[in-house]
Amino acid sequence: MWRRVINVSNYLFGGLFNIGLALGLIAVAVFVTNWAFDQGMTVFSTDDIAREPVQVIVEIPEDAGPADVARILEEHELISSAFLFRLESMFNGSANHFLHGTFELNTGMSSSDLMFALNSPEFLAQEEEGRVVLIEGLTNRQIADVAATLGYFSAAEFLYSVENEFFAHSFLAEIAERPNRLEGFLFPDTYNLPANPSPRDLIVRQLDRFADIYDQHMAGRVADLYGILGWQPTLEQVVIVASIIEVEAVIAAERPIVAAVIYNRLAANMPLEMITTVVYATNRRADLLTTADFQINSPYNTFGRTGLPVGAISNPGLSALEAALSPANVNYLFMLKLADEPVGHLFFETAGEFNEARAAIGGE
Numbered sequence: 001m002w003r004r005v006i007n008v009s010n011y012l013f014g015g016l017f018n019i020g021l022a023l024g025l026i027a028v029a030v031f032v033t034n035w036a037f038d039q040g041m042t043v044f045s046t047d048d049i050a051r052e053p054v055q056v057i058v059e060i061p062e063d064a065g066p067a068d069v070a071r072i073l074e075e076h077e078l079i080s081s082a083f084l085f086r087l088e089s090m091f092n093g094s095a096n097h098f099l100h101g102t103f104e105l106n107t108g109m110s111s112s113d114l115m116f117a118l119n120s121p122e123f124l125a126q127e128e129e130g131r132v133v134l135i136e137g138l139t140n141r142q143i144a145d146v147a148a149t150l151g152y153f154s155a156a157e158f159l160y161s162v163e164n165e166f167f168a169h170s171f172l173a174e175i176a177e178r179p180n181r182l183e184g185f186l187f188p189d190t191y192n193l194p195a196n197p198s199p200r201d202l203i204v205r206q207l208d209r210f211a212d213i214y215d216q217h218m219a220g221r222v223a224d225l226y227g228i229l230g231w232q233p234t235l236e237q238v239v240i241v242a243s244i245i246e247v248e249a250v251i252a253a254e255r256p257i258v259a260a261v262i263y264n265r266l267a268a269n270m271p272l273e274m275i276t277t278v279v280y281a282t283n284r285r286a287d288l289l290t291t292a293d294f295q296i297n298s299p300y301n302t303f304g305r306t307g308l309p310v311g312a313i314s315n316p317g318l319s320a321l322e323a324a325l326s327p328a329n330v331n332y333l334f335m336l337k338l339a340d341e342p343v344g345h346l347f348f349e350t351a352g353e354f355n356e357a358r359a360a361i362g363g364e
Contacts, residue, residue, distance in 0.1 A: 003340065053108030057204055058116070060103065066095035066178065069118065077168065079111055086214045089115050099124065107168060130193035135281065136317030137246045139280065140183050153199050161199035162186075169207045171214055175236050177292065184239040184312025185210050213318060221325045228327065229263055236311075242324035243312035247276045250343050255323035257347055260330045272302035279311035336361075 015219075056076050060069055066089055070082035079085045089095035094115040102125040105117055115121040134143055135309035140162055146156035162182050175181055187205065189212040190343050193201050226232040241262050249258040256290070265272055279286050281298035294303045316324075332347040334354035338361075348354040 015283070050168065053106040053165055055200065055204065056105050056107060056168065057208065058103045058105050060098065060100045060229050062100045064098075064100060066090065066098060066360040069095075069098050071364050073114060076105075077170070078107065078109065078114060085114075086112050086245060094119055101125070125194055130195075130197055131190065132193065133190045134186075134188045134206075134315075136188045136320070137314045138188065138209065140180065140186060140312055141283075143186055147199070147202055150193070150197070152193075152197050153258060158199040158202070161203055167204065167205075167207055169211055171211060171235060172207075173220050174234060179313070182207075182313050184236075184243050184315055185242055186315045188315055188317050189215060213321065217318065218321065218325065223324065230265070231267075236323050238309060238321070239316065240308050240312045242316035242320040243314040244272070244276060244309075245323050246316035246320040247279075248274060249320075249323075249345070252319055254345055255320060256326055256328040257330060257332065258335065258345070259323045259327035261332050261335050263327050263333065264333050270333065271304060271306050272308070274302050277313055281307075 012118070037250070056078060058072060058076055058078070060072065064072070065248045066086050067082070070079070070086040070089070072083040073079045073085060082182060085350055086095065087113060089098075092115070099118060099121065101115060103123050104125050105114065105123070109117065125252060130152065132147055132150060133282055134291055138146070140159065141155070143267065144158040144162075147153070148155040163179065167182075172181075172185070175185075182203070186206040189209050191202060191205045191209075193205075214235075218238075222233065222235050222238055241259060244262060245255050245258050249255045262272060262274075276288070277300050278289055278293055278296070281296055281300040282293045284291065284358065294301070300313060330347070331349050334348040335345040336348070336354060336357055338344050346357055348357065
């Protein structure tokens with residue numbers, strides 16, 4: 001009988017030992033895998049030129065558990081595997097101490113660095129202090145002037161950051177490198193900024209907001225335009241169209257119609273002939289434009305050339321973006337701006353109708 005008890009005890013304790021050994025091996029495997037990944041990302045990077053770490057603002061909600069934290073980090077492209085991160089954080093105990101709030105992290109952090117940061121109050125973003133209100137339709141230069149009134153940085157410093165710093169937002173991967181690349185993507189809104197903010201603090205918030213708008217209102221609908229237009233615009237082209245709508249159409253009800261005019265003229269291979277594009281190209285007020293201004297050799301000038309301007313001419317809000325995604329089902333090719341307040345338009349299908357109306361009532 002005692003021999004049986006001893007055999008059973010050996011079996012039980014042996015089984016527990018094997019389970020413990022297996023768990024230990026799993027833990028080691030997780031640590032080694034993440035270490036190898038972190039090292040591999042550094043040593044075997046496919047980038048020809050190593051990028052500087054990019055700041056990423058991450059919000060961890062009050063009710064977020066370890067799985068939520070891992071998922072959020074993966075969505076912000078700070079880790080490659082939410083599962084491995086969660087597993088490692090559970091084994092080393094850091095998962096039990098994740099803090100909640102807004103964290104200032106960066107793309108150069110390893111998984112261990114991220115766990116340490118999420119356990120450390122010093123990585124929490126500084127208390128919000130400054131506030132800037134940016135209305136729809138401002139250009140990057142105008143945003144720089146408004147933001148500079150806060151007194152923390154100059155307009156020149158803001159524009160330097162816009163043109164020269166790297167931003168890791170995934171939607172920007174589609175936008176070719178060129179001057180004014182971020183025009184159209186600095187979403188207009190009211191922004192709270194940390195104490196002593198840098199230009200990047202504002203720019204990142206604006207790009208984050210555009211990403212939210214894209215996810216909530218635009219994802220999938222850009223592709224749907226093929227069924228409406230018969231050709232497939234890119235996200236950048238939709239933003240360019242929206243930027244023209246934003247400054248051309250003051251009356252909200254007209255915006256889908258203006259969108260239709262733009263798309264119809266593109267389909268007909270007609271120059272858009274939008275005065276607002278000349279305003280952007282020359283940096284002059286519309287009422288001060290000369291005949292020579294309309295002949296300026298600029299990729300933004302839509303007089304004398306077909307197609308869209310090379311980039312956006314303003315930073316559009318949601319209403320203009322919605323119009324660009326849902327143009328009216330009309331055949332208008334021409335629009336006549338009226339001098340009334342608020343400034344509205346008359347719309348025409350033929351050049352004859354347009355010219356007759358312009359001769360009768362004036363307008364642009």
